[in-house]
Amino acid sequence: MAKAAEIELVALTKRYGGVTAVDGISLRIPAGTYCCLLGPSGCGKTTTLRMIAGHEQASEGDIILGGENITDLPPARRGTAMMFQSYALFPHLSCLDNVAFSLRMRGVGKAERRDRAAEMLRRVEMERFAERLPAQLSGGQQQRVALARALITDPSVVLLDEPLSALDPFLRVRMREELKALQERLGISFVHVTHSQDEAMALSDLVVVMNNGRIEQAATAREVFNHPATAFVARFIGGHNVLEVAPGPDGTVLLANGAALDGQGAPARARHIAVRADRMLVRRSGAALPLEATVRSVEYLGATVAVGLAVEGLEPLSATLPEAAFFADPVRPGQRVALGWRAEDMHGIA
């Protein structure tokens, strides 16, 4: 097995004509990390992945893998292997020949490459399907074959371009578990591009949130969720209420509608605050909370209930209440309620 290796991106930039797709990003991915590049479409995450893979030439900057500068090496000589969106299995070749493809390109003899491909198929539990064509497989099976094809080159990094987007929701969760288990077993790094925050949070050791060709935050999932570095991250990751604030007198912060809140926990120069939706306090009207709100919507989600709230002069807010707590004192759309949060749950963002 190839050794796990650290990836380092140094001021990596990609321009297409006048458009900058990736804007001088720097990132260190330790060896053996499951890293997700997360962001909306067009944020540069796929371009970054393709530059690491060597399918896109970097305009500026360097890509270092295991101490070696691989920026200008061809894809096959980098120690990376890519798994493509919708897998790109060769439709005219059997699963076994798909997996053996790179060995064939390197001139490995027929018997040896078939043995090694069969071994790799066994590892992803696809040996029974060795002679099938890709079109005769389900999406999940195709993904396993694609993984086997990527792993047979003994890469120190596997690059996955939206690997789960072609699957139906149930299979997506199952393949997600398989990916994570495989990465842990192999001990090499996986870099996984996705626009799904659930996927990123479930899989990652390192979540890299990207927007407009830049990295907004690179941290563990928990850190990103509890301490979003920017308003964009807090909004994109979901589950947060993000409000613009201005500094008020005596260490208070002022909301856009003029309400003054205890500014504890928010740095003085914070321009936004983020409050997790599950930390919102919703009480009967008249309770001692700083805001008055109108219930806009109530969505029953099983374990929780999502309550949409409107406060005059503020962006729409939402609160996630545990099912039992909600039904202990239910609210209906149109009802007036008191709204607030503990000062320590308020997180200031520059």
Added chain:
Amino acid sequence: MKGKLAALALASPLALLLGVFLVVPIGTIVVVSFFDYDSVRIIPDFVWTNYDELLFSPITWKTYLQTLKFAAITWAICLLVGFTVAYFLAFHVASPMMQTVLFLVCTIPFWTSNIIRMISWIPFLGRNGLLNQALMSVGAIDQPLEFLLFSDFAVVLAYVHLYALFMVVPIFNSMVRIDRALVEAARDAGAGEWQVLRHVIIPLARPGIAIGSILVVAVVMGDFVTVRLMSGGQSASVGLMMVNAMSLLQYPAAAANAVVLLIVVLLMIAAMLRIVDIRKEL
């Protein structure tokens, strides 16, 4: 019952068309091929003499061989040219707009009749034609090149000129359907340019190659005008044999030859279809 009638009604226009324009004419040719004839008449009969005379004449065999030779050479050159052009259009021209423009440029020769296109080679290739004059004036040759016109070379040249597009179109059509991610996946697995071509593009373009091959082989096997014009009467083809027979009013002999040619071409196409499955392309 009503559904069945509707289905029959829907199928009938095509059935009628194929019946009138395909089955009846071929049936007629098969029937006539068993007729007897003398120098002025066709005599309805059932005789094998037409096939006897055809199949046991060394001239027939020589002519079939000559026609097959033309078909093989033309096929090989058309394949090379057609594949190259299609590959360039599909993989090296980035914008779909430019692809369409260049594709239309390929069809320009088809804007004039193929007879005119053939005839226009004559002043170019002739003994005192443009090419010979140009070569002599730059001192490349002392004597005019004789092989340029009224030769097998001229026949093949005209065929390639006429039919290369028949190869370009289906191969291009196959190639644009190849997912670009497959090419990248091959590169990712360490394939060089030639390996990508050999292991990914050619296998996936095979249906297009097969369709183009069928078109080219079928038209060359049945051709007589090109051979007559470009060989100056020095080469023969199966089509020309039939034309000659008809000009002598030996229609049953020509019909027998047509039946044999039809069988030969069908066998060739069947052989090609055994190698390549084109169904998914249609």
